[in-house]
Structure formats: structure tokens, C-alpha cells
Amino acid sequence: MREIHVSEIVEKVKNMVMDTEYNLPEDFIKSLETAKAFEESPVGREIIETILENAKVASIEKVAYCQDTGYPVFFVEVGQDVHIVGGNIKDAINEGVRLATREGYLRASIAFDPVFERRNTGDNTPALIYFDIVPGDRIKIKFAAKGGGSENQSKQAMLKPADGLEGIKKFILKTIANAGPNACPPFTVGVGIGGTFDYSAVLAKKALFRPIGDRHPDPAIAMLEEELLSLANQLGVGPLGFGGTVTAVDVKIEVAPVHIASLPVAVNIQCHANRHSEIEI
Ligand SMILES: O=C(O)C[C@H](O)C(=O)O
Structure with a gap:
């Protein structure tokens, strides 16, 4: 059994959420650079350039790439030989999201009651988390900030x-x-x-x-x-x-x-x- 303390999960999720909100993935940036050459419309090419410029500014200035900070969606693979200590993994992930939203100046995009009040939770929790149990003693966390x-x-x-x-x-x-x-x-x-x-x-x-x-x-x-x-x-x-x-x-x-x-x-x-x-x- 490998012990993982929830504090490590909180810290890593917090950093991951902020990084992801500020930086588009490299492969996607590359695909846009390639796409620019294939785009036949001059307006289309200009838009791709603006998108790339926006990505650069967000990354350098460490600001959210889009005002829509998205629904926090996680796919988490937990190794069956991991023992989580100090709390539970679900709360730890949500705490990471909460801290990232505050420290990272991310827009609060999640409303608690979908039908009546639609009250904003204020910190982008609760995240949507899909868990899977896998062999091994590692935890793999995939995160997407899924725009509405x-x-x-x-x-x-x-x-x-x-x-x-x-x-x-x-x-x-x-x-x-x-x-x-x-x-x-x-x-x-x-x-x-x-x-x-x-x-x-x-x-x-x-x-x-x-x-x-x-x-x-x-x-x-x-x-x-x-x-x-x-x-x-x-x-x-x-x-x-x-x-x-x-x-x-x-x-x-x-x-x-x-x-x-x-x-x-x-x-x-x-x-x-x-x-x-x-x-x-
Ligand atoms: O939530 C938003 O900011 C808007 C939304 O993502 C949109 O595409 O219009």
C-alpha cells in the first residue's frame, strides 16, 4: 500500500486547475498553427491568429484564457494499492478547485440548483468527478474546464x-x-x-x-x-x-x-x- 495524503492532492489539483485555465495544451496550439495554413478564408485566418494571440497573452499574464472558466470535470484513476490518508479524495479535489478559483481569479461558473434559484456556488464546486479503480499504486487525474x-x-x-x-x-x-x-x-x-x-x-x-x-x-x-x-x-x-x-x-x-x-x-x-x-x- 502506498499512502497519499489529501494535502498533496489538494495542492496538485489547485495548480493543475490554474495552469489549465491559463494555458491551452501544446498539441491544440500546434493544430491551430497548422490549421492557419489550411484555412482558405482570410477572415478565418485572422481569427485563428487572434485565438493564438489570446492563448499567448493568457499564458504570459496568467489569466483565464476564456471568461467561461467551464464546468470542472475530472476523470480519476485510483490505483488499488493506494491508501488515501487525512480525508477523502472527493473533498480534496473539490478543495483544489475552490482554492484555484479564488487564487487564480477564475469566474464562478457553477450554479447549485439548476431548476429554481440557480444560486452560484461562488467557487466552481462541486466538480463533476468520474472515478475508476485500476491496478497499481498511483493516482492519475485528468481535468477539463468544459465551457458551457x-x-x-x-x-x-x-x-x-x-x-x-x-x-x-x-x-x-x-x-x-x-x-x-x-x-x-x-x-x-x-x-x-x-x-x-x-x-x-x-x-x-x-x-x-x-x-x-x-x-x-x-x-x-x-x-x-x-x-x-x-x-x-x-x-x-x-x-x-x-x-x-x-x-x-x-x-x-x-x-x-x-x-x-x-x-x-x-x-x-x-x-x-x-x-x-x-x-x-
Ligand atoms: O459562460 C459563458 O461565458 C458563455 C459561454 O461559454 C458561451 O460560449 O457563450
């Missing part, structure tokens, strides 16, 4: 198995097209196919953590990712929806076994504030 605007344009559909591959493609492309300017493109598109109603959406969100340009290990899924990326970029939405050839920088697909009567498909749209990171303790 692009989350609002995400969709899930319970397709019929008879809809098949064509139905899947149609639904994904329609979701990207409808998201259009409202979800702040260039997008990264996470897709979950299979599982249950809820699990397909979790897979779609998980897919967004994969590096830009990385392909699914199954060659058929990898080909589908490439085909959908190319089709998405023929929709004409373009950077920030002003028209152009760069609507998305990548499409990531995750799949899971499925009930014989079902075909769940979820599309999680990620805006250009593509903030996520990963640490290991």
Missing part, C-alpha cells in the same frame, strides 16, 4: 441499429453544423458510440482528452475519425462561424459494446477553449 456554450450544442441520440454507419455519420455532422458559430469553432469533436444512453455521453467527453492528431487503435474507427474530420471541414462553418475551411481540428471517437436493440451516439462539442490536462501522483 459548447456543452449546450452537444447532442445525444438513441439511433436504431438499422440506421447503421450512415445514420451515425449523419447525426454527427448535423450536430457539428447546428453547433455552428454558437459553440465557438474551431471545434474538437468527441464522439461516443455504444454503451447505454448515459455511457455514450461519458465516452464522448473522455474522447476529448486524446491528443489532437492521435488516431483510434482500431483502423476502422481511425478511418471514420479522419472521414468525419474531412466532412466537418466541408460544412463551411469556419473559425468562429464566419465561414471557412477549418471548422474542426479533430474528431475523436470512442466505442463500447452495445445492447442488440440499441445504437446510442453522443457528440460532445469542444470550443477553441480546449482546456484539459493530466497529472499523476
